[in-house]
Amino acid sequence: MSSEDQLQVLVLDIYSQIKGTPLELELFKQAQIISQNPLLRSSELKQTVIETLSKKEHGTQLKNTVYKYLQKRPAVPHPKAGPEHLKEPLTYIRKAQSNWDKRIVKSLNSMCTELGVPLARKRSEKDQKEVIVHWGELGTAAPDLSAFRPVYAPKDFLEVLVGLRNPNAHSGEPSSFSSLWGIIQVPLRIRSIMELRLRFNEMSINQCQTGVDDNPDIPPELFDNDRSKLAKKVLNNKHSPLSQEFLKKGAPPGVRAELWKQTLGVDVDQIDQLYYEQLKSYVVQHDLLVDSLIYKDVKLTATNDDQYFVFEDYIYQVLFPFSRDTQVLDHFKHSSANPPKSYIRGKLGVEEFAVHYPPNGVIPFHGFAMYVAPLCYIYDDPVVLYYVFRELYMRYFFRLHQISSHPQSIVSLCLLFESLLQSQEPQLFLHLKTIQAQPLRIAFKWLIRAFSGYLDSEQVLLLWDRVLAYNSLEILAVLAVAIFSFRKTNLLQVGTASAAEGVLADITTLKVVPLIQLSLFST
């Protein structure tokens, strides 16, 4: 396909996104008003309409919509490549993910059979009323959860990643010259330290950062005042790329909520409110087994965490509707996983009665609720919270628990972590390897949760600022290396794996931004 054809396809794709939305209607109306100007010559009509529109508010909205689409859009596939090639180009990784999908399905099925509960059923009238009454305090309405267990934990998933071998590479064979020193043996391309320095150059030590230079000990006139002023200007502009650029140096806490919304292109209008209400009614109508898994997960993680236990009910109000949201299914088009399938009871094998389970296709694992928890500090309206979370999940978080060769996938992040640690701290890496404490086994739980629940909540948000700003999860691996470097002296003194784990058990006191700066830019 020539580049012109590709552009044509792109324009059509984008148009299909905008078609029928209130934005299109508004743009159309505006264009009509402009074209009614009697002084306008017909030869200049098109040009004038485009120019005038792009200066108006709706023009910016259109730009934001296009930008949002471009950020999420996968590369244009080759016409010969099938849909599965778009999901994951490497055959053996595709197979590994499909085996993993099957394993999850099996484990869910056996849970159903053991406990004698169906995956989904309609609630009785009485139960429906109960749910409506308790919507604000769903935590108190939790069923008996003692028999439930999370479908899988990060550890199980790590084992699968460790077992990944390319059948066409010599690296998988033991004692091969090309096998890697870490536990991940997939030869994917990852960025080198120099490339990372260029990528994250706005974070370099000579540049002021929110998260470092807004410390109360530093007089605000040096940095903080100007930063807040600039933040206001950026917000008034309502332009996504601008907000994203601003986030590269972190968001001042007061304006983070708006900045993130602008960067992610989340603008909750009446239709979105209505859609959330609809999802809520679906929660009321149907009782899903996944709800119990979410309950169990929240009780095990967020409720147990002194930073997040107050938000327990908020998290339910996000995750229950999330599991019913079929728009989430869209992300499977460019992710290696496939949503589990099932049939309505009594209609096994009849294609018209095939459904996805859960409706959004995402089975929560141990720690899933922690993707939501830090957001509760920014947004007090559960509806806004919901849409921001959904956008974050569909852009970034799904990559953290799927096997894929994408440069942002958890496999690449693990590999980046291991190779960075080897090149930055060779002595430390060798020491840990010798005492059987493979560093990734310690760091994996941080990576899969994007550090949520391990760091102080404010620090998590400062970290996620950078994820949004650079549109990349790579910063997670950089931070993990930085933490190892920071605790190097203690780690070099321990002689067992459990002691090494002990040294890194509590990282709540760490400040992420200076650590990342130190690890990336100090020589």
Place this chain on the structure above:
Amino acid sequence: MNADPKNGTVKTPVYIKVGDPKKEFFSGCCIFDVAFPNTVSVEINEFSFKNYYGHTLTVMARRKEEPGIEPKWKTCLKRMKLMPNPHFETGAQDYFTVTRKQLLFDLTNVTGLRFILRQPSPVWKEFKLEELTFVKTTSETAKSAPLPAWLLRPPRAHGDYPEEKEIKGLPPMDDLSSHLQQMWAMVQQATANQTQVSLGRFDVDNSYDINLLSYT
């Protein structure tokens, strides 16, 4: 001229070895020829393939020459990069299409093609090209089928063809068909204006009772 994707016959790839032929030593170079049986020569517009761990591709072509001149292999594609980095598998199984623009000369009167695939990295056990297809135009020109006679017939005036009796209670056929066309256009417009936003229903016939997940 008819453009149709046809497969040439791909001969068995030869991996170049260095030194003792009995010893396994990959030079990182693999050669295979493609012949086009049952045709004297072909014209190739483009070819596509799926790469499997090859790093660069060079293609040579042999063209039909004047009688008396020995046909020679000439390079028509020089070291096209298939993988961004030979040691890393990112992009190792991608699809490619090589079009006229990328070739050094037009592939006309071609009697055979020779593919030279290189993989300098020792990390991989095997490298090859898969699903190789050519879009070619053979020298024979196919006649375009003439339009059917009934399409060429001039639009008839009302009252012609007395053998086709008018059906009672119906307006004239031509009026009817023009109305139908209008309606069809309206339907097309209506479907084109529909949004792609789904309603988000996940239940079938108001039921979402599920017992177990399916394994397929």
